[in-house]
Amino acid sequence: MKLLQATSLTKKFKNKTAVNGINLTINKGDFVAFLGPNGAGKSTTINMLTGIIQPTSGMIDFYGKSTTNRDYRNKIGVVFQSSVLDNNLSVKDNIMTRAKMYHKPTQIQLLINKFDLESIWKQKYGSLSGGQRRRVDIARALVNSPELLFLDEPSTGLDVRTRTAIWTVLNQLRRDTGLTIVLTTHYLEETQTADYVYIIDQGKIIAENTVNKLQKQYTQNILTLYYPNGESKKLSVNDKDHAIEILSKNSQAISDFEYRPGTMNDVFMNLTGKEIH
Amino acid sequence: MSGLICRNLKMYFNDRSGVFFSLMGAMISFILYLAFLSQNMITSWARVPDTKLLLDPWLIGGTLTITAITTTLSSLSLMVQDRENNVLEDIDLTDISYVGIQFAYIVTSMFVGVIMQLIMYLIMGTFFMIVDNSMFNLMIFPQMFGLSVLSSFTWTIFNLLLLSFVKKVDTLGKIGTIIGTASGFFAGVYIPIGTLPTTMQNLMKVTPAPYNSAMYRDVLMNVQLNKSFSKLPTVELSKFKKVMGISVDWNRALTFQQDMLIFISFAALISLCVFLISRISRRLILSKV
Numbered sequence: 001m002k003l004l005q006a007t008s009l010t011k012k013f014k015n016k017t018a019v020n021g022i023n024l025t026i027n028k029g030d031f032v033a034f035l036g037p038n039g040a041g042k043s044t045t046i047n048m049l050t051g052i053i054q055p056t057s058g059m060i061d062f063y064g065k066s067t068t069n070r071d072y073r074n075k076i077g078v079v080f081q082s083s084v085l086d087n088n089l090s091v092k093d094n095i096m097t098r099a100k101m102y103h104k105p106t107q108i109q110l111l112i113n114k115f116d117l118e119s120i121w122k123q124k125y126g127s128l129s130g131g132q133r134r135r136v137d138i139a140r141a142l143v144n145s146p147e148l149l150f151l152d153e154p155s156t157g158l159d160v161r162t163r164t165a166i167w168t169v170l171n172q173l174r175r176d177t178g179l180t181i182v183l184t185t186h187y188l189e190e191t192q193t194a195d196y197v198y199i200i201d202q203g204k205i206i207a208e209n210t211v212n213k214l215q216k217q218y219t220q221n222i223l224t225l226y227y228p229n230g231e232s233k234k235l236s237v238n239d240k241d242h243a244i245e246i247l248s249k250n251s252q253a254i255s256d257f258e259y260r261p262g263t264m265n266d267v268f269m270n271l272t273g274k275e276i277h
Numbered sequence: 278m279s280g281l282i283c284r285n286l287k288m289y290f291n292d293r294s295g296v297f298f299s300l301m302g303a304m305i306s307f308i309l310y311l312a313f314l315s316q317n318m319i320t321s322w323a324r325v326p327d328t329k330l331l332l333d334p335w336l337i338g339g340t341l342t343i344t345a346i347t348t349t350l351s352s353l354s355l356m357v358q359d360r361e362n363n364v365l366e367d368i369d370l371t372d373i374s375y376v377g378i379q380f381a382y383i384v385t386s387m388f389v390g391v392i393m394q395l396i397m398y399l400i401m402g403t404f405f406m407i408v409d410n411s412m413f414n415l416m417i418f419p420q421m422f423g424l425s426v427l428s429s430f431t432w433t434i435f436n437l438l439l440l441s442f443v444k445k446v447d448t449l450g451k452i453g454t455i456i457g458t459a460s461g462f463f464a465g466v467y468i469p470i471g472t473l474p475t476t477m478q479n480l481m482k483v484t485p486a487p488y489n490s491a492m493y494r495d496v497l498m499n500v501q502l503n504k505s506f507s508k509l510p511t512v513e514l515s516k517f518k519k520v521m522g523i524s525v526d527w528n529r530a531l532t533f534q535q536d537m538l539i540f541i542s543f544a545a546l547i548s549l550c551v552f553l554i555s556r557i558s559r560r561l562i563l564s565k566v
Contacts, residue, residue: 052366073370084367086284088291097287100280101371144371 003028003148003180004049009058011044018044020203021058026148026182031174033191034184035264036200042184043081045200046152049182050078062148074102077146079137081153087126091117091136094125095143102144111139114169131162138166142173148180155187167193188264197264201272211264218270219262223247226256278377278384281368285385289352296393299351302457303344303397306466310336318469325517327505330412331498333405335521337398338493339466342486344397345390345428346460347453350436352389354449356382361446379555383433390429395422412500420496427537428489431544435485438551464490471520478526485543487525488536494523495533 004026011019019041026032034042047053049060051067065072085094095117099106112118115135120128125136134154141149149170155163167190173179183190191197192211199207199214207214220236223243227233237243243259290296315336319328359365368378398421405411439456443449461467463486470478470487481487502523506514515530517523524530531539 050370052369070372070374074372076370078367078370080363080367082363084362084364086288086364089284089287093284093287097280097284098367098371100283101278101368101373103372140367 001028002026003030003062005059005061006049007059007061009045009048009060010056011041011048011053012056018203019048019055022200022203022205024198024205024208026180027196028147029174029178029180030195031181031193032183033194033197034182034200035186035188035191035197035268036184037186040200041203042200043152044203046078046150046182046184050076050150052078074104074144075147077141077144077149079134079141079149079151079154081156083133083137085125085133085136085140088124090122090124091128092121094136095140098140099143104144106143107145108143111142114173115139131158131165134158134162134166138170145177146179148182151181151183153184153186155185155190163187163190188268191264199268199271206271207267214264214267215262217267219266221259221261222266224258225250225254226258227253228255278373278381280371281373281378281381282385282388285352285355285381286388288355289385289389295351298453299348300344300393300397302347302460303340305457306340306343306461307336307401309467314467322517325505325509325513327501329409331501331505333401333409333411334497334501335494335523336466337401337405338497339461339464339490339522340401341394341397341425341493342428342464342489343457343460343466344394345425345432345489346436346464346486347457348393349386349390349429349432350439350453350456352386353382353433353436353440354453355385357440357443357449358446361444383437386433386436387426387429390433391422391425394425394428398425414500417496417499421493424492424496427540427544428493431485431489431540431547434544434547434551438547438554441551441554460486463487465522466490469520470522471526482525482527485540487522488540488543490522491525491531491536492533492540494521495536498523 002025006022006024009019009022009024010017022041022045024032034045036042044053048055049067051073054068060067062072062075067073089097095108095111099108112121115138117136117139120132120136125133128136138151138154141151155166158166170179170181171193174181183194185191194211197208197211197214198205207218209217220238221240221243223235223237223246225233225235225246235246237246237259240259247254247257315329315332318332322328322331325331359368365378369375373381402411402413406413436456439452440449443452463481463484465481465487470481473481502514502518506517519526519530524532525536525539
């Protein structure tokens with residue numbers, strides 16, 4: 001079911017067009033990823049979708065409401081790229097004062113348990129590690145039990161373990177509550193579990209589809225052959241049968257081989273001619 | 278809105294160094310007075326009996342004006358910091374309306390101003406009671422409380438107008454320093470208003486500061502003035518009041534009620550300016566979004 005739709009979304013800053021005529025649809029319960037390099041227009045898009053900035057032109061529709069509508073604001077949660085909580089206050093004060101800013105009742109205890117905040121509840125936010133802060137940031141974004149959660153590059157600078165832990169909780173929330181998640185990222189592995197991916201570059205959507213379809217459409221499987229003299233050769237192959245055929249022919253000549261399907265990085269490279277990082 | 282007020286209050290009072298520095302202007306005037314100002318003034322008013330008992334509440338009156346100016350500025354600075362750090366974008370997502378957000382910062386600032394003025398009053402009052410055997414008159418507490426609310430309101434609005442034009446946290450520190458230093462002069466604490474050249478006096482009179490000090494001093498010094506000047510000619514009392522800024526001189530000495538009327542008129546005028554600016558550009562006052 002369609003939850004949010006944006007049509008011809010454009011944002012111009014003075015003489016620079018940050019986002020240029022983007023169309024997108026976000027379905028209820030989906031995990032949608034915006035993938036693109038820094039400066040591609042991902043954050044600008046998110047800021048327009050959350051109503052923080054107004055588009056120069058274009059429409060955003062959420063159950064027939066506009067983004068400036070307070071009911072809309074009430075149904076979304078946002079994890080900002082840089083932290084917006086107060087370093088001087090404890091985790092408890094940060095979360096509880098934000099909770100008081102909403103009229104509807106909140107389920108703080110649930111968030112404490114889910115994000116494992118009990119042990120850091122009375123610590124100052126400023127004294128927490130990057131991973132702990134991110135957990136608190138996400139808990140804050142979920143204080144009003146939103147239907148739609150926006151995460152703007154949430155895992156930048158976090159280690160793999162913390163990233164995995166955060167995604168475990170978010171995936172669990174999606175299962176339990178049907179939460180819809182919109183993520184911007186330049187970590188390719190984070191998009192692998194997305195239901196739908198928009199690839200953005202220079203303010204435009206250059207490709208969109210499910211991960212599988214994007215990989216099928218824009219990449220080929222890569223077979224790398226390693227020779228005893230240390231040389232190697234990369235070959236694009238259509239399927240496993242083609243790979244087996246090549247390997248059989250070269251079995252005497254090669255010392256080793258590697259076979260991997262195309263990744264989102266290959267998709268991105270093939271689309272833009274550059275790597276994402 | 279109570280959530281935001283609660284958060285803003287915690288932000289102010291949790292920051293110990295911030296609280297300390299917001300009282301810097303007030304403390305400077307207090308220390309300068311103890312170090313040498315009081316002695317100078319006692320010498321100049323030697324013919325008045327119990328000069329010390331007159332000058333202690335005189336200093337308190339001026340220092341409370343400085344406190345009102347600097348602490349409300351410090352509290353309101355949070356608004357600029359929140360704007361620069363994108364905290365307002367997050368708060369704007371909550372159920373508090375745009376007007377509510379503005380109001381919360383104003384209420385917080387007023388609350389901080391009142392609390393800090395009362396704390397300073399208690400500290401200085403107790404200090405002078407111990408050191409100089411000055412009277413700590415609890416009967417005037419309701420008037421003092423009323424004045425602290427009025428000063429807090431006026432200076433909050435004044436600082437709101439001032440900070441409307443400040444976009445960067447970096448500028449805040451500079452403004453804080455300027456206001457902290459200037460407030461002591463404008464409140465007539467470092468140098469009594471009557472001893473300054475006329476131009477300087479006129480400049481001071483176009484700000485609310487000397488009226489604020491005058492009102493405080495009127496309330497605080499009333500009993501002691503009657504005692505000290507009981508055996509002196511009335512002209513001496515009115516000269517003392519004019520020179521020391523206990524009543525502001527507008528060709529004739531203003532009464533307490535007139536001081537208050539002018540002070541409230543300032544508040545009304547500044548409120549109107551703030552309102553007009555907020556109508557012209559919402560961005561100027563609060564939000565950069």
